Amino acid sequence: MSADSSTATQTVPVLVPTPSPEPYTYALGEGMQAGPGTIVQVPLGPRQVPGVVWDGAGEDAAVDPKKLRPVTAVFDCPPLTGDMRRFIGWVARYTLSAPGMVARMVLRVPAAFEPEPPVPGLQLTERRPERMTAARERVLALAGESSPMAWTRSGLAHAAGVSLSVVDGLTKAGAFEEIALPPQPVVAAPDPAYGAPDLQGEQAQAAKALADEVAAHAFSVTLLEGVTGAGKTEVYFEAIAAALEAGRQVLVMLPEIALTQSFIDRFEARFGAPPAPWHSDLPPKTREKVWRQVAEGSVRVVAGARSALFLPFADLGLIVVDEEHDAAYKQEDRVYYNARDMAVVRAKLAHCPAVLVSATPSVETRHNALEGRYRHVRLPRRFADAALPDVALVDMRKSPPARGGFLSPVLLEAMAETLQRGEQSLLFLNRRGYAPLTLCRACGHRFACENCSAWLVEHRFRGQLQCHHCGHHEPVPEACPQCGTFDHLVACGPGIERIAEETLAHFPEARVIVLSSDMVGGVKRLRLEMESIAKGEADIIIGTQLVAKGHNFPLLTLVGVVDADLGLANGDPRAAERTFQLLSQVTGRAGRTGRKSHGLIQTYQPEHPVLKACADGDLEAFYAAQIAERKRGAMPPFGRLAAIIVSANDRQSAEAHGRALRAAAPASGDIMVLGPAEAPLALVRGRHRFRLLVHGSERADMQAYLRAMIAAAPNPRGSVRVAVDVDPQSFL
DNA sequence: AGCACGCCGACT
DNA sequence: GTCGGCGTGCTC
Numbered sequence: 001m002s003a004d005s006s007t008a009t010q011t012v013p014v015l016v017p018t019p020s021p022e023p024y025t026y027a028l029g030e031g032m033q034a035g036p037g038t039i040v041q042v043p044l045g046p047r048q049v050p051g052v053v054w055d056g057a058g059e060d061a062a063v064d065p066k067k068l069r070p071v072t073a074v075f076d077c078p079p080l081t082g083d084m085r086r087f088i089g090w091v092a093r094y095t096l097s098a099p100g101m102v103a104r105m106v107l108r109v110p111a112a113f114e115p116e117p118p119v120p121g122l123q124l125t126e127r128r129p130e131r132m133t134a135a136r137e138r139v140l141a142l143a144g145e146s147s148p149m150a151w152t153r154s155g156l157a158h159a160a161g162v163s164l165s166v167v168d169g170l171t172k173a174g175a176f177e178e179i180a181l182p183p184q185p186v187v188a189a190p191d192p193a194y195g196a197p198d199l200q201g202e203q204a205q206a207a208k209a210l211a212d213e214v215a216a217h218a219f220s221v222t223l224l225e226g227v228t229g230a231g232k233t234e235v236y237f238e239a240i241a242a243a244l245e246a247g248r249q250v251l252v253m254l255p256e257i258a259l260t261q262s263f264i265d266r267f268e269a270r271f272g273a274p275p276a277p278w279h280s281d282l283p284p285k286t287r288e289k290v291w292r293q294v295a296e297g298s299v300r301v302v303a304g305a306r307s308a309l310f311l312p313f314a315d316l317g318l319i320v321v322d323e324e325h326d327a328a329y330k331q332e333d334r335v336y337y338n339a340r341d342m343a344v345v346r347a348k349l350a351h352c353p354a355v356l357v358s359a360t361p362s363v364e365t366r367h368n369a370l371e372g373r374y375r376h377v378r379l380p381r382r383f384a385d386a387a388l389p390d391v392a393l394v395d396m397r398k399s400p401p402a403r404g405g406f407l408s409p410v411l412l413e414a415m416a417e418t419l420q421r422g423e424q425s426l427l428f429l430n431r432r433g434y435a436p437l438t439l440c441r442a443c444g445h446r447f448a449c450e451n452c453s454a455w456l457v458e459h460r461f462r463g464q465l466q467c468h469h470c471g472h473h474e475p476v477p478e479a480c481p482q483c484g485t486f487d488h489l490v491a492c493g494p495g496i497e498r499i500a501e502e503t504l505a506h507f508p509e510a511r512v513i514v515l516s517s518d519m520v521g522g523v524k525r526l527r528l529e530m531e532s533i534a535k536g537e538a539d540i541i542i543g544t545q546l547v548a549k550g551h552n553f554p555l556l557t558l559v560g561v562v563d564a565d566l567g568l569a570n571g572d573p574r575a576a577e578r579t580f581q582l583l584s585q586v587t588g589r590a591g592r593t594g595r596k597s598h599g600l601i602q603t604y605q606p607e608h609p610v611l612k613a614c615a616d617g618d619l620e621a622f623y624a625a626q627i628a629e630r631k632r633g634a635m636p637p638f639g640r641l642a643a644i645i646v647s648a649n650d651r652q653s654a655e656a657h658g659r660a661l662r663a664a665a666p667a668s669g670d671i672m673v674l675g676p677a678e679a680p681l682a683l684v685r686g687r688h689r690f691r692l693l694v695h696g697s698e699r700a701d702m703q704a705y706l707r708a709m710i711a712a713a714p715n716p717r718g719s720v721r722v723a724v725d726v727d728p729q730s731f732l
Numbered sequence: 733a734g735c736a737c738g739c740c741g742a743c744t
Numbered sequence: 745g746t747c748g749g750c751g752t753g754c755t756c
Contacts, residue, residue, distance in 0.1 A: 014744080018745060024744035045743045045747055067744050101745075334745085734756085743747085 011068065014051040015088075016044050017104040019097075023054040025063045027070045034071065037079030039113050041072040048072055050107045052080055052088075054099075075113035078295045080106065083349045084312055090345055097335045105310045105335065112288040112295075121150040121181035122171060129173035135162040136170060143176070150181055186289045187276045190301050192241035194272035199238070203231050206377045207238035213353040213375070214242040214318050221344055223324075223369040224357045226379025228588035229386050232357050233263075235379065236320050237270045239355060240301060244271075248317025248352070249300055253343060255328035256280070256305040257549055263303065271301070278304030278311060306331060306339030309346060316350040319343050324356035324365055325581055340365075359588065360581040360619075363626045370627075389559065389590040391599035393615045395606040405502050406494040411560045411600050412506055418558040419510060419539055423595070426553060427499055427542045428586045429562040432468070432516045434460035434498045435491030438476075445482035458491055460498075461520075499562055500542050507540065515543035548585040556590045557597040564603040564611055576610045576629075580622055583614045 012034055013023035026042050034040055038053040080088075088106065092099035107113075124143045129136060139160040143151060151159075157167045170176055199207050206224065213220050226232045236252075243250045252275065254263065259279055268274045276290045276299045290311075293299040297314035304311070306329050321329070321343050329339040340356065347354035356365055356374070369376040382388060399408045407415075407427075418425045435458045438447045447456040449467035456465035458476060466473040479486045491498070500514045513529055530551050533541060541547065541556075567579040583601060591597030603611050613622035 011744090016744080016745095018743065020743080022744095026744060042744085044745095047746075049746095063744055069744065098745095104745080734754105736754085737752090739751090740749090741747105742749105743745105 009065075009068065012040075012071065013054040013056055014040060014042055014071070015054050015100045015103040016042060016049055016051045017107075018044070018100050020100055021098055023056075023100070024051075025068065027068045029070050032071060032074050034074050035079065037081065037085055039075045039077050039079065039107065041075070041113075043069050043072060050113065051100075052085075052103050052107065055085060076115055077113045077292075078312070078314065080312055081314070083316075087346055087349050090349070091335070091337060091342055094342075094345075095335050095337050101335055102310075105307065106312060109288055109291040110284060112291040116183035116289065116292060118180035119152060119183060121152055121179050122156060122167070122176040123150045123179050125175060125177050127174040129170060129175055133166075135160075135166045138162060139166060139170060140175065150179055152181065183289070185298060186286060186293055187299065188273035190240075190244060190267075190271035190273045190275070192244040192271065195270045196241065197234055197237075197270070199231075199234065202379055202381065203235055203383070206235045206379055209375070209377050210236060210239035210353075210355060211242035213355075214239050214246065216353070217246070217317075217351065218353075219348045219351050220353045220375060221347070221368070221373070222353065222355045222375040222377055223361060223365055224355055224377050224379070225361055225366075225369075226359060227382060227388060228359050228585070229382040229388075229592055230359075230379035231383040232359075232379060233266060233322075234270075234383075235377075236322075236355055236357060237267070239318055239320070239353075241271075243317035243352075244300060246317055248315050249294070249297065249313050250302070250318045250320070251308060251311070251313065251316065251343075252301065252303045252320045252322065253306065253308060253329075253339060254303060254322050255326040255549075257328065258323055258326075259303065259305060267301075267303065275301040275303035278302050278308040280305065280307065309339050309342055313350070316346070317352050319347045319350075319352065319354045320357060321354065322357045324358045325360055325362040325577075327578075360584045363577055363623065363630060366623045367627050367630070370623075386592055386594050387596070388617065389557075389587055389597035389599045391587050391601065391615045391617065393564075393606045393611055394600050394602045396602055396604045406499060406562055407502055407506070407560070408602055411602060414558055414598060414600055415503075415507065415540065415560065419507060421557075423557040424533070424536070424538065424553065424555045425540045425558040425560065426547060426556055426586070426589060427496075427503065427540065427560045427562055428544075428547060429494060429496050429499055429542070430545050430566055430582070431457075431493075431495045431563075432459075432518055432544055433457040433466065433495035434501075435493055435495055437492040438465065438489055439492060440480035440482060440485065440488050441490055442480060442485035442488040443483035445480050457495065459518075460491075494562065496542050496544060503540055503542065510539040511537065512540045512542065513538040515541060515546055517544065517546055545582065547589065548582055552592060553589050554592050556592070557595050559587045559590045559597075559599045561586065561599070561601040564601045564614075565605060565608075568605075568608065568610065577626060580610050580614060583611075587614070 010028040010032075011025050012028050014026050015023045018024075024042075024044075026040075028034060034053045036053055036055045040051050040053060041048050042051045043049075084106070088102045089099055091097075092102045095102075122143075124140070128140070139156060139162055142160045143156065153164065153167055153171075157164045160166075167176070171178070206226075210222060210224070213222055224232055224236060226235075240250050240252070256279055259277065264274050264277070276294070277286075278290055282290070290299060290302070294302060295312045295314060302308050302311060302313075321340050324340050331337050331339065340362075344354050344356075358365070361369070365374070368374045394408050394410045396408060399410050401408050415425050437455045438458050439445060447465055448454065449456055449472050454467055456467055456472075456474070458464075459466050460476075463476055464473045465476055477489075480488060496514055496516055500512055503510070503512055513533060515526065515529060519526055519529075526546075532538060534552070534554055536555050541553065547553075561583060564579070564583060567582065568575055587599035587601075590599060601611060601615060605611065609625055610622065613619070613625075
């Protein structure tokens with residue numbers, strides 16, 4: 001600080017929620033203190049916004065003093081730690097977004113920056129009322145037993161079984177005095193010694209390996225890999241226990257869908273208290289409390305979706321990323337990031353271990369483990385006597401389904417046997433509705449969406465044709481809109497409704513349940529159906545992707561994959577990986593009880609290496625092939641682009657380029673650059689704003705590619721702005 | 733005239 | 745990201 005600073009206005013750099021590449025400078029009022037990390041409120045245009053005081057004195061890039069506006073308020077809140085500030089800066093640079101927009105993700109808690117108001121409470125005094133009643137006796141007895149403890153007004157009334165007026169009367173008579181209670185913790189403290197399991201063999205070894213990493217108090221990454229049912233959760237719970245014993249905080253990240261009551265219940269059974277939850281639809285009050293108490297360090301364990309990574313932990317000792325391969329970790333709006341990768345960075349900056357957990361790790365994580373960058377801890381066997389199902393491919397050319405059907409005799413036979421034994425079967429098909437395409441046999445007209453040109457999917461149960469891209473729907477017409485012919489519309493291909501129809505035709509007595517995300521009755525109904533399945537109230541379950549994740553079907557002994565070829569040829573650069581993960585997950589649903597179980601995978605390409613790897617359970621072959629393929633690819637550290645379209649930042653020309661790409665029908669994995677030849681260079685130099693159209697599942701990966709491109713030819717002005725958009729049609 | 737909508741620049 | 749200003753073009 002210069003010598004004359006006492007006379008000049010004090011200024012501070014503040015990150016504000018704008019796309020500005022730099023912090024703004026604000027004047028600090030007389031007597032205000034605000035070091036780096038302090039959370040403040042500042043005026044921005046016509047509004048007041050939260051901001052965080054950034055590092056650097058702010059005197060060099062001198063702003064026009066006339067523009068300087070004063071900091072409105074300095075919050076009484078723990079400042080963001082140096083780790084947290086470095087993390088914000090790192091994420092901003094890596095994702096090509098403005099640091100203020102990253103800070104915004106940290107500060108997106110409406111009113112958590114002021115200390116929680118104390119709760120009004122009552123404490124017993126020496127005085128007693130003149131008139132005593134039975135109700136008053138009860139209250140005084142209860143309050144007397146727990147001598148130093150204070151009560152809330154309603155809590156005391158409730159516990160004593162009296163009305164509020166009894167308590168109020170006693171307070172008025174001077175038997176209680178009003179005191180201020182500290183704010184309630186959102187969750188009780190978890191106890192690492194509560195419900196400690198007696199792990200044996202491989203589980204015990206794995207748990208020790210993780211606990212050692214936690215004890216080392218240093219950055220490390222471990223891949224915890226194990227088949228479904230091997231007890232991965234129990235093992236990483238021991239790493240959490242180790243961090244708790246060391247007095248540090250823990251973040252457990254889960255894909256939103258896995259943040260279920262059953263996870264919370266398991267956690268509570270192990271630690272005697274639930275973790276603090278964090279996800280997008282947490283009630284605002286809880287949200288504020290969790291944020292505040294995480295910042296103060298009183299919340300010890302958070303279980304959250306990807307946004308939990310931006311909570312301001314006071315002393316982070318461990319990050320667990322469960323289901324690390326899950327695509328839900330990719331945030332694909334505003335700031336584009338993959339929370340799994342950012343978790344590793346956060347752990348590095350916080351000098352703590354990260355544990356990535358999966359039965360089917362992503363190819364890049366598996367590669368990092370094989371290369372020795374990550375420690376690799378494996379649980380190859382199922383826990384207790386549960387055995388993995390025997391999985392076999394069904395060659396549909398050799399045992400074709402009956403005309404008009406989609407289930408091969410082999411699968412139907414296995415279903416019949418399973419039914420006879422009184423056991424459950426699951427048929428998996430990743431397609432909602434009755435049929436994915438409807439056409440007119442008279443003129444060949446195909447029903448397509450008027451907005452986005454995707455085929456309309458027939459939903460026979462609702463009597464509608466639906467577009468799964470934009471939500472457009474129309475009733476199924478009786479005549480062809482093109483040629484007017486009646487009764488010539490045919491459904492092409494299967495959806496789960498159609499599979500249900502075929503199943504009921506073969507097994508009219510069976511109790512069949514159909515599960516999909518668009519189920520009538522919503523999430524509530526879905527949960528009820530899941531419960532009735534667990535109770536054995538269904539014989540055959542037919543479902544989409546939804547059945548692969550989260551829920552367990554304890555009685556299941558047969559899994560049939562209706563069409564394994566479905567996901568393999570859709571142009572997604574991760575098609576092979578995703579198919580492998582999905583099929584492993586869905587066949588892994590079977591056999592949890594220890595009964596003999598089977599998986600049957602129907603395919604027209606039984607020699608396909610991905611499907612063979614699924615049938616043989618040969619992970620090594622699968623990963624070796626994928627890694628080799630990625631290494632040949634263009635995307636760092638590896639990975640391949642489906643396509644890049646570089647075009648001017650207006651929707652019309654971007655869409656024109658999308659159409660051009662479709663016309664060119666690119667081979668999967670090719671890189672295409674459309675637009676002027678120098679477009680990529682112009683992008684790097686920041687002369688224009690560009691829009692990229694890429695396959696929906698790969699936008700976060702695309703960031704990595706762009707980052708490498710820009711690193712190769714740095715942009716001196718640092719002003720490249722990239723918007724990444726999806727054109728769901730480009731690769732169909 | 734009145735206003736809905738889209739584009740553009742400023743915000744410290 | 746969010747706001748206000750301003751121009752265009754349409755409706756009452």
